[in-house]
Amino acid sequence: MNLHNTTYPVASKPEELVPSRYALKIGEIDVLVVSDGVLPLPTTMLAHNATPADRANWLHDMFLPQDAFDWALNAVMVRSGDKTILIDAGLGSDPDLHLPRAGQLIKRLAAAGIDLSAVTDLVLTHMHMDHIGGLLVDGVKERLRKDLRIHVAAAEVKFWEAPDFSRVAMPPGFPDALRATAKRFAKEYQGQLRPFDEQHEVAPGVVVRRTGGHTPGHSVVRVASGGEALTFAGDAVFAVGFEQPEWPNGFEHDPEEAARVRIRLLRQLADTGEMLVATHLPFPSIGRVAVDGDAFRWVPAFWDY
Template sequence: MKHETNMSLDNTSHSPTRGPDELVPSRYAVRVGDIEVLVVSDGVLLLPGAMLAHNAEPAVRAAWLKENFLPPDAFDWALNVVVVRSGDRTILIDAGMGTEFPDLERSGHVIHRLEAAGIDLASVTDVVLTHMHMDHVGGLLIDGVKERLRPDLRIHVAAAEVKFWEAPDFSRVSMPPGFPDALRSTAKRFVKEYRSQLRTFEEEYEVAPGVVVTRTGGHTPGHSVVRVTSGGDRLTFAGDLVFQVGFEHPEWYNGFEHDPEEAARVRINLLRELAATGGLLVATHMPFPSIGHVAVAGDAFRWVPAIWDY
């Protein structure tokens, strides 16, 4: 499987040099057989360390954070989205945070970073949503974005996800104050804005040749993953099923999980699958560019980051 930094999505291979305001890379390209994949950073979110594992003993969680050179109280969670080109289809997987929350100013960059990569929003034929949390749909709610998208844009999301946000249950989450209200209002606004373009599926749907979205549940009832397969190569975008701590402690519950036990079960099954197949993994909140492999390590797993290809 070859990693490439010159991706041919639209004019990406002739994209402009990084501007002076971009101090670190914000996009990374990889080829999966004949399919092109571009991971794009939407920025970072500063969140409490406890969100990684609210069912773990505080001392055990604190020790893990320290061993991984992470701050004890709060640290930056990456936000990654993916663009896939298969044949004549250009697919955006998740859309980032958006800009409606001024306090989260270090996120919400995906639209101008797509532009910097030479990707015209009007070229996007499909959007796939792993779920409808605000850091996955917010980019489509930025002022002026809808007008730049194709009128025939298809937005693929599990039917169970749309149903859930009609009356969401937050009884089992462990989020900072204000997040449930923000998540609820953003999902409601998103459905109102894009209802006519939603294309729901029950369990699985092939968006384009070699690009299949599958409902997993767990994190939210309609949470889904996207598998990209071509020429014997494989890449899975896991959305919010896998976090940084999830390899060593897949049984730890993330604060945003609406069904923690189911999320842990699905996470373990996915990590076993990836360890067995050797396919690449990308996840929303793994450090950018979040491309790597999964290996078995005793009763748990080990993250093996891919070597960057310049």
């Protein structure tokens, strides 16, 4: 086949010639992983405590560039019983950060035939702007149900009243943007927040649990039905976290606790063989965890066509 002579549908755009959603069943529960695009960041964000040589070696072994690369941004839709649940809301749009390839979630939900008014519940793994910004896009709030329930750990809401950035290592501009976005989100959606302490069942088989670490209220969501299970780990796990689980990234507010959370979660998933999805693993981010000596190994799922 000569690709230069291949005719694509007129409606296609170059940036849409990659898949942006992947559906699977967990027992009787429908799950849809949706890409919010990609976020270009310096590679130092992967592990700010690693030596430059160690970080460079890992990037070389992964065939990744040494200076910057694209972090995936993933969100998840879940249908359980009469509940339609969105887990995280994507980056949205922040013109000051100049990130045109991110913030695609709302239009990609529409492309998947999902009406925002059908979403009964929103679960937030935490309140960094790449997880809440989609709800601040112009016109989105008006399309949401008035009785939308937004589930988030109480510790997370409390943290963002006076956030501590003393232990992060973010690029310039990010702390201010994160702080402003969280403040605006809390103000606009205060009446719809449903804070929980440690754990909450959102729908049959859909449980959100606070882990802390990445942020004080960071949480993960486990979907279980019919003897199958999948955990959406939010920002508890990054691509480098399997081989180097103790390497904290620049966005973790408590690096040591984040590493403990990551190791504990990966051990659990390796023991059970349950599936893992995370915000910043390459789309569609579905796979399992294996033990590899003193570290772990990511085992991507074979796509089911």
